[in-house]
Amino acid sequence: MTFDIGPNAADGAGSAPGGGTILLLGAGRMGGAMLRGWLAQGVPASAISVADPSPAPDLVELAARTGVRVNPADSAAVDAAPVDTLVVAVKPQMVESAAAGVQATLAPHTLVLSIMAGKTLADLRRLFPAAGSVVRAMPNLPAAVGRGATVAVAEAGCPADRKERAASLLTAVGSLEWLADEALVDAATALSGSGPAYVFYLVECLTRAGVEVGLPADVSERLARATVEGAGALMGATGQPAAELRAGVTSPGGTTAAGLSKLMADDHLQSLLNATLRAAAQRAAELGGTGPKA
Ligand SMILES: NC(=O)c1ccc[n+]([C@@H]2O[C@H](COP(=O)([O-])OP(=O)(O)OC[C@H]3O[C@@H](n4cnc5c(N)ncnc54)[C@H](OP(=O)(O)O)[C@@H]3O)[C@@H](O)[C@H]2O)c1
Known part of the structure; x- marks a missing residue:
């Protein structure tokens, strides 16, 4: 199976079929699962770099076996050259410092694809100002076994080919639903997250x-x-x-x-699930700073 992550061929490192280099920022549970999904889907290892200050032993082993480059995030070893896609998979509270180290990898053709909970498109635009496009995604835990249910929303004006690139990377770990409105991310988080x-x-x-x-x-x-x-x-x-x-x-x-x-009597279970999702969606809004704090 070929894997197309976009038309922007990068020089130096290898590139995926159709072009495209990926820098994965943070390769923990979710980032690591995505990396494995990409490799399984045919993304060439030579197109992928990983920035993580303390990569887990299984990631180091995977990198040695496949040729994926793993660079300490806080050293000059991180590529300074622009990448086609920057996938942000650090914890939300780590992103300010993590973002500072990868500004040189951003260019007008760069897509930033974030899976961080609670970080809005506006947050991402502030954190990665030189990126060409920004997509916010929310996977769920079964992505770790390739069966995730992910929702995503793209910044207004995001070109179709960059959305396709994001979709290719996200569907490597399961299904994907595009949301037309970022406000729906909280509701989706309450359901699938x-x-x-x-x-x-x-x-x-x-x-x-x-x-x-x-x-x-x-x-x-x-x-x-x-x-x-x-x-x-x-x-x-x-x-x-x-x-x-x-x-x-x-x-x-x-x-x-x-x-x-x-x-099914009296719709009790339905009422209970309605209340469950309402509570979870409200909490998602509070944590994401888009809703009431009460
Ligand atoms: N897990 C889920 O089910 C799930 C679902 C939806 C969304 N998400 C989102 O996915 C993101 C990652 O979650 P996770 O569960 O995979 O977390 P995680 O296992 O803690 O992975 C985060 C990774 O980022 C690394 N890191 C920390 N600072 C860094 C820096 N400056 N530069 C590069 N890498 C750095 C961490 O290294 P250290 O361990 O050394 O700090 C760790 O390996 C979060 O934003 C979360 O909101 C997770």
Whole structure:
């Protein structure tokens, strides 16, 4: 599979098919997962540099094996030459100092792609003033296994080819939804960003309920996990709407119908999830500085 990250061929280091060099700023859990995704998707290692002051041993091993260059972020070893894409994957509280070290890599053709929680397009524009374009993305935890659900929003006027470049890099670790309005990032964070935790809690609750109806705790936990994993895989494999899949396993008068008659009664679960997402979205707005602080 070829991988096109844009038309801006860079000299010196190798470039991806179609051109394009990448500097990954911060290669922790999420940045490391993205790096592995890019390599798996065919981005040439020679096109990628990593700036991280203390790269984890598995990253150092990966770099040695593949040829990805890893430079200490705080040394002169960081490339001073402009890059086509700067991917910002440091913790939000580290970005001021991290950004200072990479200003020389920015040029009018540079796309800054940030995955930092709570850092707005305006923050990114202030932090990386010489970049040509800025895209803000919010992946979620399953990106670590290539199954992330990411949302992204581009700065007004971002050229289509740079959005495509961002999309290529983000879809290497899962699905991508472009948002037309940055204000929706908080809502998406409440759903897909925090969503894995809701599903993990569902497994915990199913496990306890299984014990309640008589199963040994370890059996109940294994069954709950496998059921959620299997249901998710089935939904992915068939692409059928969730409501259709539910109806398909619900025989009239059967056991699933009996269970659902409790789960769906009075829309309790729906109300609870509405409140859950409202609370999470409000907190996202508070942390991102775009909403009320109360
Ligand atoms: N994890 C998630 O599920 C998730 C989901 C959505 C968005 N995000 C966003 O992704 C970003 C990274 O999260 P993470 O969980 O991957 O964090 P992480 O594991 O702490 O990774 C951040 C990496 O950046 C490095 N770093 C620190 N200062 C640096 C500098 N000046 N220059 C270059 N690198 C520097 C850190 O090194 P040290 O460890 O030595 O400090 C670390 O390796 C965050 O902004 C977060 O908001 C994460």
